[in-house]
Amino acid sequence: MRMFATIAKLLVMRVLTAIPILFVVSMLLFGILRILPVDPAAMSLPPNATTQEVEAMRSEMGLNRPIYEQFGIWLGKLLEGDIGRSIHFRQDVTSLIGSTLPATIELALLAMMVGTVLGIAGGLFLFYVRGTRAEAVMDFVSILLLSLPEFLWSLFLLLIFGVFFEVLPFTGRLSPGFERPVVTGFLLFDSLITGNIATLLNAMQHMILPSLALGIALSPALMRVLRSSLLDAYQDDYIHQARLRGLSEKRLLVRHGLKNAILPTLSLMGVQFGFLFGGTLLVEIIYSYPGMGNLMVDAIRNADLPIIQGAGLTYCVAVLVISIVVDSLYLILNPKLRVR
Template identity: 50%
Template sequence: MFQLVSTIVIRRLLVAIPTLLLLSLVVFVVLRLLPVDPLAMMLPPSATAADSAALRQQMGMDKPIPVQFLIWLWDAARGSLGNSINFRQPVVGLMVTALPATIELAVVGLVLALMISIPGGVIAYVLYKRKRETAADLVVTLLQSIPSFLWSLLLILVFGVLWPVVPFSGRVGQEVTLPGITGFAMIDLLVTGQFQAWLSALSHLFLPALALALSFAPLVIRVLRSGLIDAANEPYVEVARLRGLSETRILWRHMLKNAALPTITMIGVQFGFLFGGALLVEMIFGFPGLGNLMVQAVRGNDLPLIQGISLIFCVLMLAITVVVDVLYALLNPKLRNL
């Protein structure tokens, strides 16, 4: 098993290196070809053309694009992604500060999505070829047609305005100071024993995570339902029935495990869309994550920051792919026996 997992990780790493290089090159070239001047915000209104040229030379933007990319690549290999034009801080430091919030939001959103979709997929399968199947399909289709940003607005309207039971802005309450140990608020507050502050962080996280979950869960429900329908026709199900096992036990102990394989693969592929949805969700809820930082970078034409965030998103997606492949290998008995 260890050899199988090692092989999967090595293969993915071999693919990841050229993928990162190609993506970095594409993003770098596209950003440099845009008709914007990223240095305009760094110059005072009274700046002359000579001042602009001097600053451009200082930032290395007077060189040809291939040379600029090679310089950026060399710095990136040494752990430096340059300085943000707007924030006047290292890009790495800004991303390290914002990334934990986005990961926390996406992970909690995924957990909530699984809490909704696993029972939902089982119920959809139980209703298969029954009178209520059409109603269940209609509900799932309706949920799937609502994007995460619209869910955000609806949740704010219902639970923040009409029935204000949970906060809908920021990451924690104003009275809470994050310890800053790992950057993950839920972990840091729990480790330091600040349970009231931990509940505050959880309440602030709930609505944005639920908005992501509600947009992600319907797709998981559909895939899980299809997997259960396919599993119902497998020979082992008939054998289990002949042995006198109840339908409930067959479903939860045997069929669900096999139906989980394509579902896990789909979750891994679609998890990137969860991060993409987090961009707008963070804006709406004022959540200080990587998506919010990306919006500020785009508004300010902050090329180094945009480049760094694009790179970290690619790294996250490649890491998720590795995790999904490993989980698939662990759950698939055919691969475990290789």
């Protein structure tokens, strides 16, 4: 029970520190995007609008007020859940993000799972073959994997499984003709709870390639950290002592080695998963996956400031949430931080 109390304390602390972080980020987002040489008023009018019309639009949008006042208004609306309207799509940013974010979250979660499974399995294998010739080969392979970015993996996988073998779909979230249940916006989840198995299977097929591309890119760093943490743990006395108590090598690895070696690996995962949201951007474009990444790229192309601001804040929240989750996990797994 003490564990929950400690984690509750951590959560309270982290949420409290998240508030100033979010404030600073929103300030930066607002400030930087206002400095950019684009005029939102001019952009929301037809190209043949007169200067008077632009001026009228500027005062209507509040752009002629001092910048801190503009920030105050923007922040006030933000707290009400209103990030503004997209200039390009003529739609509320909140609803745009609401319709694309679930797709990205699903993709990112799946990629994390793939990356974690591959990373841990690969790390264990690297550790298992330590001191043999296979180690040198595996070392080479893992460095090769490490040096390939996720968009290259996306292209490789797309060409091999999508174009050459034609076994997996590689555009969008769903093939045409499938019914799309909407409950929460999370396609896998929605099709599961509505019992729409055909949609579920098709959606999963669509996600295999993009999540694999992201996951494979995540895994080599995890592999290498897990391997070296396991090597460190095996230098420690408690492993040798447990071995002298007659425990099997398997038990040593799973119960003693892995439980200790997972801690540094987990810290790395926290950092990597933070970057994952940025990584989805290119992968989403390559697979025409209708998520935040595609929305973001459209927004940047059209200098659609409200969307960029909204998406920026969303990324920031995502990173904070991930780091809080990872820290809680760390606390659960590491008694040294939990109890004094």
